[in-house]
Amino acid sequence: MLKEFGVLTIGDAMITMNPSTTGPLKYVTQFERKIGGAEMNFAIGCARLGLGSKWISRLGKDEFGQVIYNFARGEGIDVSSVDFVEGVPTSLNFKEIHANGSGKTYYYRNPSPISSLSEEDITEDLFDGIQVVHLTGVYLALGEPNMAIVQKILTIAKQKGITISFDPNIRLKLWSIEDAREAYEKVFPEVDILLTGLDEIQMISGKETLEELVEYTARFEIKDFVIKDGEKGSKLYRKGRWIESSGFSVTPVDTVGAGDGFDAGYIYGILNHFDEESLLRFANGVGALVTTVTGDNEGLPYLEEVENFIGDKKAVER
Numbered sequence: 044m045l046k047e048f049g050v051l052t053i054g055d056a057m058i059t060m061n062p063s064t065t066g067p068l069k070y071v072t073q074f075e076r077k078i079g080g081a082e083m084n085f086a087i088g089c090a091r092l093g094l095g096s097k098w099i100s101r102l103g104k105d106e107f108g109q110v111i112y113n114f115a116r117g118e119g120i121d122v123s124s125v126d127f128v129e130g131v132p133t134s135l136n137f138k139e140i141h142a143n144g145s146g147k148t149y150y151y152r153n154p155s156p157i158s159s160l161s162e163e164d165i166t167e168d169l170f171d172g173i174q175v176v177h178l179t180g181v182y183l184a185l186g187e188p189n190m191a192i193v194q195k196i197l198t199i200a201k202q203k204g205i206t207i208s209f210d211p212n213i214r215l216k217l218w219s220i221e222d223a224r225e226a227y228e229k230v231f232p233e234v235d236i237l238l239t240g241l242d243e244i245q246m247i248s249g250k251e252t253l254e255e256l257v258e259y260t261a262r263f264e265i266k267d268f269v270i271k272d273g274e275k276g277s278k279l280y281r282k283g284r285w286i287e288s289s290g291f292s293v294t295p296v297d298t299v300g301a302g303d304g305f306d307a308g309y310i311y312g313i314l315n316h317f318d319e320e321s322l323l324r325f326a327n328g329v330g331a332l333v334t335t336v337t338g339d340n341e342g343l344p345y346l347e348e349v350e351n352f353i354g355d356k357k358a359v360e361r
């Protein structure tokens with residue numbers, strides 16, 4: 044990758060069927076074919092902000108796999124570590140969207156093509172030019188053997204002094220909270236930046252208050268403990284103090300993917316040495332913009348769009 048900064052992620056992507064109408068899935072008769080997948084959304088977010096963005100994945104050797112591959116490549120993602128596998132169809136996800144923009148997902152991804160990845164596929168050269176490795180709980184939820192692959196990624200990243208960020212992205216349709224907790228607690232000690240929803244970290248830790256949550260994450264020596272809290276914005280616990288930033292006021296139409304966008308914005312800020320307030324403000328801006336467009340990643344902004352939106356740059360309209 045020739046970009047100044049390189050970010051590496053790993054995860055399944057899927058064809059996402061977006062409903063044409065809001066309300067319960069069983070009453071929806073028309074869908075628009077889109078593309079989703081938490082880690083790929085993150086990779087798109089990074090690429091649009093101008094970061095070098097590498098995505099490790101496997102897709103079915105089928106029509107949908109080709110669609111996703113071409114899409115990711117078109118977004119400027121480095122797809123040299125994405126391959127096609129025979130015999131396992133590309134993952135699918137049907138979305139239900141409620142009138143307020145929130146939603147539900149219905150997966151058809153068991154098994155998923157990414158389950159064919161093995162430890163041997165994770166080689167040191169994948170990390171060339173990489174400053175941040177971003178992992179999420181969705182990949183871990185897709186199969187027990189994925190833990191060994193994640194451990195290998197963590198070991199190489201640590202050896203190379205690469206920053207590790209992690210988003211639990213709990214998907215209780217894929218595994219139980221007990222299994223999720225056990226896996227997260229194996230990963231947390233290696234994590235530098237934890238990017239989590241408030242409800243997620245409360246569920247994982249079994250704790251309620253911010254004080255208790257800080258105590259829980261301190262056990263793992265996490266440097267940046269970041270809480271995403273929907274329209275309220277976000278907060279960061281770093282070096283013994285909380286920094287908060289309120290959310291931007293938008294009219295959300297589809298909130299899926301806001302968290303991935305936030306993560307991309309936060310990592311962009313880290314690589315560009317933003318101060319704490321600017322980090323949260325920038326990431327909030329990316330997250331808010333994602334919610335204003337239907338689809339899991341269509342609303343991910345380009346750098347100039349975030350800067351204009353958060354008011355750090357004046358837009359020239361005409």
Ligand SMILES: Nc1ncnc2c1ncn2[C@@H]1O[C@H](COP(=O)(O)OP(=O)(O)OP(=O)(O)O)[C@@H](O)[C@H]1O
Pocket residue numbers: 212239240270271272273274275276277290291292293295298299300301302303305326327328329330331334
């Ligand atoms: N309705 C909203 N209005 C303004 N900003 C929002 C809204 N929803 C999300 N955001 C922004 O996006 C960030 C991430 O959203 P959220 O807290 O829903 O993350 P998440 O739970 O990780 O999401 P995901 O469903 O993508 O996993 C928020 O911290 C906020 O900055």
Ligand SMILES: O=C(O)C(=O)C[C@H](O)[C@H](O)CO
Pocket residue numbers: 078079080081082084136148181214299300301302303339
């Ligand atoms: O990655 C997944 O499991 C999905 O549900 C697809 C969505 O694009 C993703 O979750 C959004 O964060």
